Amino acid sequence: MGAELRMEPRTETRTESHGGISPQIRMANEIAVQFHHQPPEEAAAAIAAHIRAFWEPRMRAELLRRAEAEPQALDPLALAAARLLRG
Amino acid sequence: MSLLKEPDLGTPAKAGLATVTIEVDGLPVTVPEGTSVMRAAALSGIEIPKLCATDSLEAFGSCRLCLVEIEGRRGTPASCTTPVAEGMKVRTQSPKLAKLRQGVMELYISDHPLDCLTCSANGDCELQDMAGVVGLRQVRYGYSGANHLAEPTDTSNPYFQFEASKCIACSRCVRACGEIQGTFALTIEGRGFNSKVSAGGTDFMSSECVSCGACVQACPTATLQEKSVVQLGMPTRSVITTCAYCGVGCSFKAELRGTELVRMVPYKDGGANEGHSCVKGRFAFGYATHPDRVLTPMIRESITDEWRQVDWETAITYTARRLREIQARYGVGAIGGITSSRTTNEEVYVVQKMIRAAFGNNNVDTCARVCHSPTGYGLKQTFGTSAGTQDFRSVAKADVIMVIGANPTDGHPVFASRMKRRIREGAKLIVIDPRRIDLVRSPHIEATHHLQLAPGTNVAVINAMAHVVLTEGLVARDFVAERCEGFEEWAEFIARPENSPEAVEELTGVPAEELRAAARLYATGGNAAIYYGLGVTEHSQGSTMVMGMANLAMATGNIGREGVGVNPLRGQNNVQGSCDMGSFPHELPGYRHISDDVVRGTFEEMWGREIQSEPGLRIPNMFDAALEGSFRALYVQGEDIAQSDPNTSHVTAALRAMELVVVQDLFLNETARFAHVFLPGTSFLEKDGTFTNAERRINRVRPVMPPRTGKHEWQIACEIAEAMGYPMRYAHPSEIMDEIAALTPTFAGVSFEKLDKLGSVQWPCNAAAPEGTPIMHVDGFVRGKGKFVLTPFVPTRERSTRKFPLILTTGRILTQYNVGAQTRRTANVAWHPEDVLEIHPHDAEVRGISDGDEVVLSSRVGQTSLRAVLSDRMPVGVVYTTFHHPVTGANVVTTENSDWATNCPEYKVTAVQVGLKNPPGRQAATRAEELLPAMAD
Ligand code: SF4
Ligand code: SF4
Ligand code: SF4
Numbered sequence A: 001m002g003a004e005l006r007m008e009p010r011t012e013t014r015t016e017s018h019g020g021i022s023p024q025i026r027m028a029n030e031i032a033v034q035f036h037h038q039p040p041e042e043a044a045a046a047i048a049a050h051i052r053a054f055w056e057p058r059m060r061a062e063l064l065r066r067a068e069a070e071p072q073a074l075d076p077l078a079l080a081a082a083r084l085l086r087g
Numbered sequence B: 001m002s003l004l005k006e007p008d009l010g011t012p013a014k015a016g017l018a019t020v021t022i023e024v025d026g027l028p029v030t031v032p033e034g035t036s037v038m039r040a041a042a043l044s045g046i047e048i049p050k051l052c053a054t055d056s057l058e059a060f061g062s063c064r065l066c067l068v069e070i071e072g073r074r075g076t077p078a079s080c081t082t083p084v085a086e087g088m089k090v091r092t093q094s095p096k097l098a099k100l101r102q103g104v105m106e107l108y109i110s111d112h113p114l115d116c117l118t119c120s121a122n123g124d125c126e127l128q129d130m131a132g133v134v135g136l137r138q139v140r141y142g143y144s145g146a147n148h149l150a151e152p153t154d155t156s157n158p159y160f161q162f163e164a165s166k167c168i169a170c171s172r173c174v175r176a177c178g179e180i181q182g183t184f185a186l187t188i189e190g191r192g193f194n195s196k197v198s199a200g201g202t203d204f205m206s207s208e209c210v211s212c213g214a215c216v217q218a219c220p221t222a223t224l225q226e227k228s229v230v231q232l233g234m235p236t237r238s239v240i241t242t243c244a245y246c247g248v249g250c251s252f253k254a255e256l257r258g259t260e261l262v263r264m265v266p267y268k269d270g271g272a273n274e275g276h277s278c279v280k281g282r283f284a285f286g287y288a289t290h291p292d293r294v295l296t297p298m299i300r301e302s303i304t305d306e307w308r309q310v311d312w313e314t315a316i317t318y319t320a321r322r323l324r325e326i327q328a329r330y331g332v333g334a335i336g337g338i339t340s341s342r343t344t345n346e347e348v349y350v351v352q353k354m355i356r357a358a359f360g361n362n363n364v365d366t367c368a369r370v371c372h373s374p375t376g377y378g379l380k381q382t383f384g385t386s387a388g389t390q391d392f393r394s395v396a397k398a399d400v401i402m403v404i405g406a407n408p409t410d411g412h413p414v415f416a417s418r419m420k421r422r423i424r425e426g427a428k429l430i431v432i433d434p435r436r437i438d439l440v441r442s443p444h445i446e447a448t449h450h451l452q453l454a455p456g457t458n459v460a461v462i463n464a465m466a467h468v469v470l471t472e473g474l475v476a477r478d479f480v481a482e483r484c485e486g487f488e489e490w491a492e493f494i495a496r497p498e499n500s501p502e503a504v505e506e507l508t509g510v511p512a513e514e515l516r517a518a519a520r521l522y523a524t525g526g527n528a529a530i531y532y533g534l535g536v537t538e539h540s541q542g543s544t545m546v547m548g549m550a551n552l553a554m555a556t557g558n559i560g561r562e563g564v565g566v567n568p569l570r571g572q573n574n575v576q577g578s579c580d581m582g583s584f585p586h587e588l589p590g591y592r593h594i595s596d597d598v599v600r601g602t603f604e605e606m607w608g609r610e611i612q613s614e615p616g617l618r619i620p621n622m623f624d625a626a627l628e629g630s631f632r633a634l635y636v637q638g639e640d641i642a643q644s645d646p647n648t649s650h651v652t653a654a655l656r657a658m659e660l661v662v663v664q665d666l667f668l669n670e671t672a673r674f675a676h677v678f679l680p681g682t683s684f685l686e687k688d689g690t691f692t693n694a695e696r697r698i699n700r701v702r703p704v705m706p707p708r709t710g711k712h713e714w715q716i717a718c719e720i721a722e723a724m725g726y727p728m729r730y731a732h733p734s735e736i737m738d739e740i741a742a743l744t745p746t747f748a749g750v751s752f753e754k755l756d757k758l759g760s761v762q763w764p765c766n767a768a769a770p771e772g773t774p775i776m777h778v779d780g781f782v783r784g785k786g787k788f789v790l791t792p793f794v795p796t797r798e799r800s801t802r803k804f805p806l807i808l809t810t811g812r813i814l815t816q817y818n819v820g821a822q823t824r825r826t827a828n829v830a831w832h833p834e835d836v837l838e839i840h841p842h843d844a845e846v847r848g849i850s851d852g853d854e855v856v857l858s859s860r861v862g863q864t865s866l867r868a869v870l871s872d873r874m875p876v877g878v879v880y881t882t883f884h885h886p887v888t889g890a891n892v893v894t895t896e897n898s899d900w901a902t903n904c905p906e907y908k909v910t911a912v913q914v915g916l917k918n919p920p921g922r923q924a925a926t927r928a929e930e931l932l933p934a935m936a937d
């Protein structure tokens, strides 16, 4: 058993995984699609509230920076939420 | 404590209010109706001799040793099978009875080896005891007649043996396997003198036996005996403690001889398990003394250096200095920590306190992030608190049991045994799982419905069930009107045609009619209870699914009483506790948001430090921030993130990017390969504290030996904090619990003293519920009204493609635990020497794969190789594996996808390809070549 534990892993990994998307954009978009069924204003407020409750400040800052720099990368509701977070 | 022998009253307790009074040897005794004469006598202090009866099993009446005389009745009935009747007068001793009993014993002993003095059970054998009790002095038959003394001993099971020559054919083992465990692996073969116990005609190891040990515990002789007892001798003292494996949280008597642990015996008074256990808790404790355990702290400058052993003071000062240096250079938020669900509440609490107060930030998360964080989010949104609604006992009152994305017979075996017992009594079972788990069809169990959905479509299925409930008029209108809010809006949403079973049939793969029937059964079949596991949470819509189940339970009024509820089956032993203890970056202990000024104020006052009001980083966010460069140091308590977390390459890249990784664990695990400081942790046999199980039950963990490392884990955190300039001092872990109670309303009434007195309590435990709360939301929800939340189905981004046409889903098996660090270091490997890939015969055939072939499993993020096992448990297109062995590293292929609300990783859905590793001949080689380029992009 000891020998088995020392065996080299039979695994191999690739670094590509995110397709180059920033985690903040990816996560904000994932949240946004969950609120597509709501009226846009309510949805944006709910998304902003979620992000405020669960995201660490530097993640929120990065989201706001990205929202500025590449708004097209964000789901429109996520973008609206980012604006609320800034406001 | 000396060796604790729990009283055996002979037959099980009967519930019921009506009572009956009888007289036993002139003493009156009042017992519930249906109680046996034997039990009534035992309750009045009179022990009637017995062999085939024990109070964990229904009476059987085969040994005839327990005969009594009853006034006005003829003959000498067996007291174990005779129920009490009002006014009955029972005699347990008379010359006639004595003679009859001696006759019975004489027959037994004449066919039994007379090696009492050298027998492993000497002193713990009921046959020996009974021979004494009935005053057996001579055996007239001699030993020369036909006997079983030459029967061979079956030693095939690694943990116990079956010495057939000592068997008295009392069938307690057979009944224990059926009634208690529900496996039905044993039978009595033959009749009369020829009857003998058989493990289905083969040896134990080759049989259906799952090595739970219930038969060993039930056996009155040395026939079924722990090998450790044979080797080490009978234990002489016991310590009551709690299993450190799964979230069932079984109570055990750890039985020792001197300082050596001989065996673990499940404790009858244990609220979670009531005397039962599984193979892990009962037998797999050898890892605690495994030579791989690291017992001395170690440090190194760089992860390419050799480890250097140091003393505790050096390790702690070094850690504290490096943490402060990194903060000075990169900012207060550049460091953080991860707490473990394998450590005690007290150990978790001090680590989060160290992070919030000494590190000065909220960068604390727990391994529950990767398993049950959606439970926290979903149940908090709907019911108001993050915990299962029932105690385990409640399942005995359920009429319909719905198991979703859980495999209790493997993951939560002792609870599964309770559940199976209830199903054998007639409760209906609905299983919602892509895989045909054992529960779907096993001895005396058959699911009424198995909704074999495509992985990733849980939400569509639960919405469709709710759609049926709503549109077919099955809503519990009164319950909803009185107890809930948000119903109208939800009803409008769920009634939409896109949520109908017919609309989602193609997507989910679940026939609409079957889904409708299941929904009707759930809504109308009496008490309906939901039990769920990681197959619910570990999805990109995990939180949505938790809320979907809560909606369904509220809509049908299945909340707030026995037999119903929404219940997470937690993975690791203290997942519930680590979440309760404020391990989440946005929550203080007791699930209170960090931005709540009043709550934060109470902590600041007690701790004498200001606490940041903003949430900290979650585990995946820590990795992202490490790769971005703003997060530079991590303290990891008892958690192997490099093996257990998804997308291993991403995790290891993040670990490499950090300047300081501190690992506190029993073994040099995968994560320790990237560590600069290794702080040796303690096993549960050394810990002193509490674990909280999946039913919110707070159980004591008591040390059976001092810490082998010389330091308790809570002391380590306190000393690091102190070295960083923030004194945290406790003389004893009970003082930590006192602090938790003072700061956390749901724990206000908890103390070690109370736990020692009551055995365990279920939180909330406070002035309103001084002895705890078995069932929640009885008169109202914790949040006031239960809230219906809209749960639109948003499919995962992970799709099967031409390159990765199969869907991989992951799980666990009975004998192994999580990343296997403990169980791999025990004889449990006999059952699971490696992780295998289960693949449908059709998918195997088109790839030229045969049973047992080495295959390559690849996803867009990585690849690994393992052995294929053909199995039709999964539908075509779905493959399945476990993640217990680092050498396979199944998480090398899982992706960064995660639950939208909590970032819980989506372990349960990964698009993969499978191909032969060493294809024989040219044609197959071409296949593998086709495959490999696909993996490279
Ligand atoms: S160990 Fe458990 S499963 Fe195996 S035979 Fe005994 S009772 Fe049955
Ligand atoms: S093995 Fe033990 S419990 Fe089973 S029939 Fe024999 S003596 Fe009874
Ligand atoms: S692993 Fe779980 S079910 Fe098994 S003994 Fe331990 S707590 Fe009980």
Ligand code: FES
Binding pocket: B049, B050, B051, B052, B053, B060, B061, B062, B063, B064, B065, B066, B067, B078, B079, B080, B081
């Ligand atoms: S104990 Fe009653 S018949 Fe065996």
